[in-house]
Amino acid sequence: MDNTLLxxxxxxMYFPVTRGLLRxxxxxxxxxxxxxxxxxxxxxxxxxxxTGCGKTTTGRCILRLYxxxxxxxxxxxxxxxHLKDRQxxxxxxxxxxxxxxxxxxxxxxxxxxxxVGEPIQFHKLVLNKNDLKERVASLFRMVGLDPNMVNRVPxxxxxxxxxxxxxxxxxxxxxxxxxCDEPISALDVSIxxxxxxxxxxxxxQFKGLSYIFIAHDLSVVRHISDRxxxxxxxxxxxxxxxxxxxxxxxxxxxxxxISAVPIPDRRVEKQRQQIILKGEVPSxxxxxxxxxxxxxxxxxxxxCSEIIPALNDVGDGHxxxxxxxx
Amino acid sequence: MTLLTVENLKxxxxxxxxxxxxxxxxxxxxxxxEIVGIVGESGCGKxxxxxxxxxxxxxxxxxxxxxxVIFDGRxxxxxxxxxxxxxxxxxxxxxxxxxxxxxxxxxxxxxxxxISEMLSLHLQMDKETQRKRAIELxxxxxxxxxxxRIDDYPHQFSGGMRQRVMIAMALSCNPKLLIADEPTTxxxxxxxxxxxxxxxxxxxxxxxxxxxxxxxLGVVARYAQRIYVMYAGRIVESGSCDDIxxxxxxxxxxxxxxxxxxxxxxEDRRLVPIEGLPPNLINMPPTCAFLPRCPYKxxxxxxxPWPALKPVGNQQVACYVDTKLTxx
Numbered sequence: 248m249d250n251t252l253l254x255x256x257x258x259x260m261y262f263p264v265t266r267g268l269l270r271x272x273x274x275x276x277x278x279x280x281x282x283x284x285x286x287x288x289x290x291x292x293x294x295x296x297x298t299g300c301g302k303t304t305t306g307r308c309i310l311r312l313y314x315x316x317x318x319x320x321x322x323x324x325x326x327x328x329h330l331k332d333r334q335x336x337x338x339x340x341x342x343x344x345x346x347x348x349x350x351x352x353x354x355x356x357x358x359x360x361x362x363v364g365e366p367i368q369f370h371k372l373v374l375n376k377n378d379l380k381e382r383v384a385s386l387f388r389m390v391g392l393d394p395n396m397v398n399r400v401p402x403x404x405x406x407x408x409x410x411x412x413x414x415x416x417x418x419x420x421x422x423x424x425x426x427c428d429e430p431i432s433a434l435d436v437s438i439x440x441x442x443x444x445x446x447x448x449x450x451x452q453f454k455g456l457s458y459i460f461i462a463h464d465l466s467v468v469r470h471i472s473d474r475x476x477x478x479x480x481x482x483x484x485x486x487x488x489x490x491x492x493x494x495x496x497x498x499x500x501x502x503x504x505i506s507a508v509p510i511p512d513r514r515v516e517k518q519r520q521q522i523i524l525k526g527e528v529p530s531x532x533x534x535x536x537x538x539x540x541x542x543x544x545x546x547x548x549x550x551c552s553e554i555i556p557a558l559n560d561v562g563d564g565h566x567x568x569x570x571x572x573x
Numbered sequence: 574m575t576l577l578t579v580e581n582l583k584x585x586x587x588x589x590x591x592x593x594x595x596x597x598x599x600x601x602x603x604x605x606x607e608i609v610g611i612v613g614e615s616g617c618g619k620x621x622x623x624x625x626x627x628x629x630x631x632x633x634x635x636x637x638x639x640x641x642v643i644f645d646g647r648x649x650x651x652x653x654x655x656x657x658x659x660x661x662x663x664x665x666x667x668x669x670x671x672x673x674x675x676x677x678x679x680x681x682x683x684x685x686x687x688i689s690e691m692l693s694l695h696l697q698m699d700k701e702t703q704r705k706r707a708i709e710l711x712x713x714x715x716x717x718x719x720x721x722r723i724d725d726y727p728h729q730f731s732g733g734m735r736q737r738v739m740i741a742m743a744l745s746c747n748p749k750l751l752i753a754d755e756p757t758t759x760x761x762x763x764x765x766x767x768x769x770x771x772x773x774x775x776x777x778x779x780x781x782x783x784x785x786x787x788x789x790l791g792v793v794a795r796y797a798q799r800i801y802v803m804y805a806g807r808i809v810e811s812g813s814c815d816d817i818x819x820x821x822x823x824x825x826x827x828x829x830x831x832x833x834x835x836x837x838x839x840e841d842r843r844l845v846p847i848e849g850l851p852p853n854l855i856n857m858p859p860t861c862a863f864l865p866r867c868p869y870k871x872x873x874x875x876x877x878p879w880p881a882l883k884p885v886g887n888q889q890v891a892c893y894v895d896t897k898l899t900x901x
Contacts, residue, residue, distance in 0.1 A: 297761035297762065297763065298732075298761050405850055407850070435614045435615055435788075435851065436614055436788055436829065436832065436833060437614060437828065437829065437832055437846065437847040437851070438846075438850070439832070439833075440832035440833070440834075440844040440845070440846035440847075441846040441848075443834070443844055444843070444844055444846060447843075463761065463762070465762070465836060466791075466833070466834045466835055466836045467834050469834070469836060470834035470838065470842070470844070471834075489840075490840050493836055493837060503763060504762065504763060505836065506766075507762045507763045507765065507766035508762055508791065508836050509789070509791030509792050509794060509795040510791055510794065510795075510835055510836055510837055511790035511791045511793075511794050511818065511830060511833060511835065512794060512818055512835070512837075513794050513814050513815050513818035513819065514818075514819065515837060516791075516794045516795045521766060521770070523766055523767055523770055524763050524766075524767070526717075527731055527733055527734070527764065528761070528763075
């Protein structure tokens with residue numbers, strides 16, 4: 248596997264829960280618990296799951312916005328999980344982040360051009376002001392913005408345009424991978440598809456650009472990703488090619504998740520079977536023993552509450568974490 | 574039997590920047606026991622329409638300029654917004670569920686206090702019956718251990734549970750019509766499936782009518798019988814879900830269905846976005862609001878005012894273009 252761009256091995260991120268003046272640790276939240284996956288060059292990996300499943304924390308660990316509790320993160324052949332802040336800053340140039348909220352993630356007092364140009368200046372990728380101007384203008388064109396708008400401030404742009412500014416900024420330093428954290432959830436339906444198409448076009452244009460696409464919307468993740476990892480309470484329960492995920496979901500949670508997503512087609516909807524899960528996602532402070540999903544699982548048996556299922560390859564790279572699936 | 578008829582409703586907001594016609598001549602109806610979906614993007618007026626029927630528009634700047642809301646043979650807009658008639662209808666005959674359960678529940682009152690307020694106001698129940706009824710309602714909407722949880726405060730419930738409390742409150746006085754305004758936008762998809770199934774079952778059980786206001790076409794396809802598509806303050810297409818999802822006729826509806834990714838789609842399908850942006854509603858031109866984004870526009874669209882809804886097949890469509898001839 249020499250085209251592996253990023254490899255995450257047994258990543259763990261535990262957050263302490265403290266109490267009192269001395270901040271005594273009374274518990275911990277296992278936000279990410281033993282997660283392993285890899286991303287190949289030019290590939291899009293989707294991370295999907297419900298609120299609190301650890302998908303965003305995983306993304307933030309990869310960027311080293313958190314210092315992981317344990318595990319390895321190997322990016323472009325280099326182990327980065329223990330690098331110092333100064334060193335990690337140079338790595339982040341290669342894997343920027345696109346945020347969910349196009350309103351909160353852009354400095355309201357900075358002009359759009361300066362937002363996009365800032366990382367270029369920081370990493371000293373241009374020699375003089377004219378080069379910078381040209382580079383920013385070409386980034387603007389790349390994401391479908393008019394270069395004449397460089398002097399405007401964020402509030403003068405619409406939500407979709409603001410997300411384009413965020414994408415231009417991410418592209419500024421010739422990244423090899425972009426982590427997209429819910430990049431379209433805050434946008435209107437008709438605008439979402441414009442941004443999805445833009446991300447797809449950019450991937451074609453820059454051969455070898457990878458994405459980690461984090462979202463809760465299964466239809467969107469499946470559309471844009473080559474492979475999809477489904478997470479539940481800090482663990483990956485299923486990881487497979489996006490086509491197989493809909494055609495042949497193996498984990499009971501994935502099956503329920505897929506059946507819960509309505510398809511905007513009346514004929515298809517009439518024939519679909521719905522699996523309605525019992526109860527709600529348990530608190531990550533006290534997750535169930537064994538397989539985290541067992542209290543809600545329709546096919547659970549007593550041993551499910553004891554054994555922590557490992558993510559096993561059941562053929563063709565289709566990985567499932569369930570003892571009932573062989 | 575028609576339960577609610579809204580005729581030519583117009584709600585305008587007089588702002589410092591100009592006139593916003595948030596709802597501009599909207600007509601729709603809902604029958605007894607029916608589930609109807611109202612679909613549109615943010616700012617299309619779908620929520621304002623629902624708030625107007627209950628006269629919950631803040632005035633000023635909002636004003637219901639024209640129209641009729643006929644419910645049970647009476648025009649609700651004849652009553653003053655704060656009069657006893659409207660108060661007995663809100664929550665009593667027509668109940669509403671909002672998107673954000675945390676902000677629509679009072680954080681300083683226990684769940685029981687909030688439900689009992691409804692029961693004593695509308696049904697004049699005594700305290701003991703109220704408690705019994707409230708526990709019954711919470712059990713019905715699937716809150717485990719309702720007897721104990723009834724004295725809990727909203728913050729002690731999860732998002733999905735809060736929305737269940739909202740549903741219980743809305744149903745407490747056996748309303749004839751339930752309006753759910755983006756009821757599941759703030760919750761996860763497995764919870765969304767639980768909540769919508771719950772509402773569907775309750776509607777069947779009590780023969781209540783349900784209006785689901787949403788931007789999610791999938792939700793409408795799964796649960797509703799009829800659908801109204803709104804754009805920039807007007808209904809642009811309406812009809813049965815079977816007809817509209819099989820053959821949408823307004824360019825906006827066609828565009829909406831093409832631009833959302835589907836879970837069952839072919840690989841490498843390219844999304845067809847609707848170009849441009851939703852219009853700014855301040856001082857709109859008289860022509861069709863979708864004109865700047867419409868791929869099928871003809872000369873007539875630029876010259877004549879926004880067309881009224883007219884029947885095309887089994888649907889009602891507000892468009893000059895015969896999209897059947899133009900599309901594919």
